[in-house]
Amino acid sequence: MSSTVRIAREEWRQWLRSRLAILSLIVFTALLLFTTLLTTLDAQEARHQRLHQQQQAEETFLNQPDRHPHRMVHYGHYVFRTPPPLAMFDPGVDAVTGQSLFLEGHRQNSAMFADARAEARTGGFGALTPAKLYHLFLPLLIIALGHGVILREREARTLGPLLSQGVSGARLYRGKLLALGMLIVLLSLPALFSSVAASLSGESALAGLMLYVGNLLYLGVWAVLTLLVSTMTRSRGVALGVLCAVWVVTVLVIPRIGVTSASATLPTEGKILTDMRMNDDLRKLGDGHNAADPAFAQLRASLLAQYNVDSVEELPMNFRGLVASKSETDLTETLNAYAEKRMQRERAQATHLSAFGWVSPYLAIGGASRNLAGTDLETHHRFLREAETVRYDFVQGLNEVHIEKLSYIDDLNRNNGEEGNRRARVDAANWQVLNDFRFTPDPALDRLSRATSKLTTLALWFFALIGIGLIAARRLTP
Amino acid sequence: MMREFKFMLRDKAVCVWLSLAFIFSVAAVTLGLNEVSQQRAEIAELTQLDLIERKATLSDQSDWGSAAYYTFHVTYDPPSDFAYAALGQRDVSPWKHRVRMLALEGQIYETDANNPDFALIGRFDFAFIASLIAPLLVIFLLFDLRSGEQVAGRLRLIEASASSPARLWWMRSGLRIGALAVVLCLPLLVGGLISGTAILTLALCAMAVCLYLLFWTVLTLRLTPATRTGAYNLTIMLGVWLLLCAVMPATLTQVIERGVPLPDGGEIVLTQREAVNDAWDLPREATYEPFLERHPEWVDNTAWAEDGFEWKWYFAFQQVGDQTAEPLSQAYRAGQARRDDIARWSSLISPATLLQRTMEHLAGTDMQAAINYEQSVRNFHANLRAWYYPKMFRSEDFDANQALQTLPVFEPETKTGA
Numbered sequence: 001m002s003s004t005v006r007i008a009r010e011e012w013r014q015w016l017r018s019r020l021a022i023l024s025l026i027v028f029t030a031l032l033l034f035t036t037l038l039t040t041l042d043a044q045e046a047r048h049q050r051l052h053q054q055q056q057a058e059e060t061f062l063n064q065p066d067r068h069p070h071r072m073v074h075y076g077h078y079v080f081r082t083p084p085p086l087a088m089f090d091p092g093v094d095a096v097t098g099q100s101l102f103l104e105g106h107r108q109n110s111a112m113f114a115d116a117r118a119e120a121r122t123g124g125f126g127a128l129t130p131a132k133l134y135h136l137f138l139p140l141l142i143i144a145l146g147h148g149v150i151l152r153e154r155e156a157r158t159l160g161p162l163l164s165q166g167v168s169g170a171r172l173y174r175g176k177l178l179a180l181g182m183l184i185v186l187l188s189l190p191a192l193f194s195s196v197a198a199s200l201s202g203e204s205a206l207a208g209l210m211l212y213v214g215n216l217l218y219l220g221v222w223a224v225l226t227l228l229v230s231t232m233t234r235s236r237g238v239a240l241g242v243l244c245a246v247w248v249v250t251v252l253v254i255p256r257i258g259v260t261s262a263s264a265t266l267p268t269e270g271k272i273l274t275d276m277r278m279n280d281d282l283r284k285l286g287d288g289h290n291a292a293d294p295a296f297a298q299l300r301a302s303l304l305a306q307y308n309v310d311s312v313e314e315l316p317m318n319f320r321g322l323v324a325s326k327s328e329t330d331l332t333e334t335l336n337a338y339a340e341k342r343m344q345r346e347r348a349q350a351t352h353l354s355a356f357g358w359v360s361p362y363l364a365i366g367g368a369s370r371n372l373a374g375t376d377l378e379t380h381h382r383f384l385r386e387a388e389t390v391r392y393d394f395v396q397g398l399n400e401v402h403i404e405k406l407s408y409i410d411d412l413n414r415n416n417g418e419e420g421n422r423r424a425r426v427d428a429a430n431w432q433v434l435n436d437f438r439f440t441p442d443p444a445l446d447r448l449s450r451a452t453s454k455l456t457t458l459a460l461w462f463f464a465l466i467g468i469g470l471i472a473a474r475r476l477t478p
Numbered sequence: 479m480m481r482e483f484k485f486m487l488r489d490k491a492v493c494v495w496l497s498l499a500f501i502f503s504v505a506a507v508t509l510g511l512n513e514v515s516q517q518r519a520e521i522a523e524l525t526q527l528d529l530i531e532r533k534a535t536l537s538d539q540s541d542w543g544s545a546a547y548y549t550f551h552v553t554y555d556p557p558s559d560f561a562y563a564a565l566g567q568r569d570v571s572p573w574k575h576r577v578r579m580l581a582l583e584g585q586i587y588e589t590d591a592n593n594p595d596f597a598l599i600g601r602f603d604f605a606f607i608a609s610l611i612a613p614l615l616v617i618f619l620l621f622d623l624r625s626g627e628q629v630a631g632r633l634r635l636i637e638a639s640a641s642s643p644a645r646l647w648w649m650r651s652g653l654r655i656g657a658l659a660v661v662l663c664l665p666l667l668v669g670g671l672i673s674g675t676a677i678l679t680l681a682l683c684a685m686a687v688c689l690y691l692l693f694w695t696v697l698t699l700r701l702t703p704a705t706r707t708g709a710y711n712l713t714i715m716l717g718v719w720l721l722l723c724a725v726m727p728a729t730l731t732q733v734i735e736r737g738v739p740l741p742d743g744g745e746i747v748l749t750q751r752e753a754v755n756d757a758w759d760l761p762r763e764a765t766y767e768p769f770l771e772r773h774p775e776w777v778d779n780t781a782w783a784e785d786g787f788e789w790k791w792y793f794a795f796q797q798v799g800d801q802t803a804e805p806l807s808q809a810y811r812a813g814q815a816r817r818d819d820i821a822r823w824s825s826l827i828s829p830a831t832l833l834q835r836t837m838e839h840l841a842g843t844d845m846q847a848a849i850n851y852e853q854s855v856r857n858f859h860a861n862l863r864a865w866y867y868p869k870m871f872r873s874e875d876f877d878a879n880q881a882l883q884t885l886p887v888f889e890p891e892t893k894t895g896a
Contacts, residue, residue, distance in 0.1 A: 124727025
């Protein structure tokens with residue numbers, strides 16, 4: 001048996017002999033298992049529930065009675081975002097953004113009813129998820145168990161004899177690294193479980209695997225940092241102090257400072273303010289409900305010329321429908337321009353924030369983990385875009401019905417008594433213009449490419465710390 | 479005493495932790511003040527734009543119905559003069575709305591969401607420093623107080639030379655924690671002076687923080703005997719911190735959430751929309767019947783002047799939409815209040831929760847404040863209806879000037895800190 005393995009085995013024997021180490025291991029494992037179980041159940045339930053709600057919303061839309069087509073434009077439709085399988089590890093932005101979106105003509109709504117809003121306020125760090133435990137708190141366990149790996153030998157005065165017996169500093173380092181490596185592999189098992197479980201319920205194995213590897217790498221960064229500090233300091237008190245300070249600053253402080261910095265340097269305007277500014281732009285486009293709005297005079301003139309008729313009544317199609325359709329196109333262009341601007345701004349903020357990942361591995365793994373799980377900002381943006389496509393398509397589909405299947409005269413007389421009202425309706429079969437909406441995560445490779453820079457940051461940290469650690473270990477003196 | 483003070487300052491670790499605490503607190507208070515002034519500026523801009531927009535819109539109208547349909551009104555909840563210390567529920571619940579006389583249930587849940595990544599990571603405000611980081615600082619300052627001396631072999635000597643060892647340790651830890659309390663609270667107080675916070679509010683908050691620090695001091699001294707090594711003591715204390723500051727609050731939230739289920743929020747909006755949309759196809763009596771139950775005074779004014787569209791009917795079914803969703807909406811709000819109530823009581827067993835909630839209460843950024851604001855928007859909307867209904871049901875002639883001068887204006891509740 002090589003001496004590296006022997007050193008690692010000895011370290012484990014020490015840990016297993018310590019009641020405290022065993023206790024902390026048990027507590028953390030229990031916490032991890034419990035949280036994993038709870039989050040998994042929650043995510044599964046949310047998946048089923050939202051899929052069901054989506055189907056129900058589609059049925060309700062299709063089952064609407066004969067109506068004036070524009071009434072269906074206002075009746076609207078709901079889309080739901082089904083959480084990806086890996087949400088059982090990292091639910092990400094789901095709880096903050098809300099999961100359903102109401103789609104209707106002439107406007108883009110924001111997602112409503114985020115869970116966070118009605119949550120009881122109890123302080124702390126919010127709901128615990130496996131991701132949060134891994135990213136926030138597991139480093140503490142690694143620090144607690146690992147800070148003494150070299151210092152223990154030093155304090156027990158066994159370091160001198162070891163080094164003089166021909167065990168080089170580097171070999172000692174490798175042995176301790178192996179011991180810590182086994183520790184983090186053990187601690188990462190619940191994450192592996194989540195990955196495998198997600199793969200079984202349809203997630204790509206690559207995404208699951210990379211998520212697992214990313215977390216392993218993050219724990220690895222903390223392990224080699226702990227080992228480095230243990231090598232370079234002279235007493236456990238100092239080592240613990242340094243490691244705890246690093247943890248407080250990189251995990252608790254820098255991320256939040258980064259958030260504040262991002263929102264201060266790249267402020268986003270509130271939705272209401274944007275809406276009010278947008279209103280000015282929209283007023284110029286004209287009101288699509290009012291075919292007499294001067295904004296549509298040109299459309300009218302060109303149509304009359306094209307069909308060589310004198311009034312809109314003589315046109316072969318419904319002019320009111322045409323106006324509705326044209327105004328929806330123009331309006332959507334404006335709405336999308338504003339929405340894109342907002343999303344761009346949010347992405348810029350995210351980029352600004354992830355620059356802090358270089359000094360805070362916590363930010364790097366947090367970002368990478370959401371990227372890989374498919375619960376990140378980009379996925380949310382894609383949800384908004386896809387929902388917008390559904391919205392535009394069904395609204396324009398209905399406008400098409402309005403143009404083709406409802407005569408202009410009947411349309412004008414829609415408020416003229418029971419009979420007029422009845423004649424201004426179209427058959428419910430026309431509601432089939434609605435497309436099914438099933439939100440699925442991005443392909444694993446796309447997610448991986450978004451996470452790559454963050455994973456690279458972690459890898460660089462990992463190898464740099466190992467490099468410095470090895471140099472420090474070579475110079476190890478009793 | 480002076481001698482002990484000098485001892486303390488000679489300890490490098492203590493100086494590092496105290497400086498960090500000071501930097502954190504200064505940063506948190508500065509960022510908090512900055513955020514609050516940004517929110518105030520936004521409110522000022524909103525109310526100004528609101529007025530301009532309303533003038534422009536009203537001058538384009540020719541009847542009361544379209545005036546009510548096209549005019550928006552900005553409502554808002556200004557941050558209190560202590561909000562800089564704890565932004566609380568303001569980060570989650572909306573504190574500004576833009577409403578019109580359509581069914582309110584379709585408008586009141588619109589939230590002005592920030593970048594979701596930010597909400598996930600959380601805010602760096604004083605409440606965060608005080609409730610979550612300060613306990614760690616207490617632990618770092620005290621865990622090695624006695625065990626360190628034991629390792630250095632001085633413990634016996636020190637205890638023997640003191641008249642009362644217990645008093646000595648209390649004094650030493652008292653000095654450290656006292657210094658911590660000062661460096662934490664000083665920036666808070668300066669921030670309070672800048673923002674014009676009531677002295678009482680500041681004093682109550684500082685007292686709460688001191689009591690909280692005292693709690694952690696006693697806990698740390700109890701659980702870190704000199705007979706154990708510093709490393710052992712620290713590990714234990716980190717576990718205790720994790721339990722009290724992360725696991726306990728999260729468990730409370732989970733338990734409360736499962737214990738008090740809320741109706742699905744989306745269901746409220748859905749119900750309201752269905753009611754409003756169905757009304758177009760229903761006989762007018764079906765709308766007027768539930769409407770007149772609330773407004774019997776218009777029973778003689780529901781006649782239709784001609785075949786065509788009637789605004790009063792349109793707004794009547796908007797109100798009926800709200801009425802249909804009312805049971806759900808009330809259940810939702812009652813559930814929110816009930817959850818908050820349970821959270822208040824259960825915070826007695828979770829010190830971190832208690833401090834957080836106390837500060838949010840002092841800052842007027844707790845759930846109750848959010849509920850009160852929502853109610854004030856509801857009241858304002860009811861005033862709008864009460865203002866427009868007589869004009870529509872009596873078919874009065876439209877007068878843009880009269881509208882501009884007498885339309886209800888949203889007045890936020892004035893809030894001082896406490």
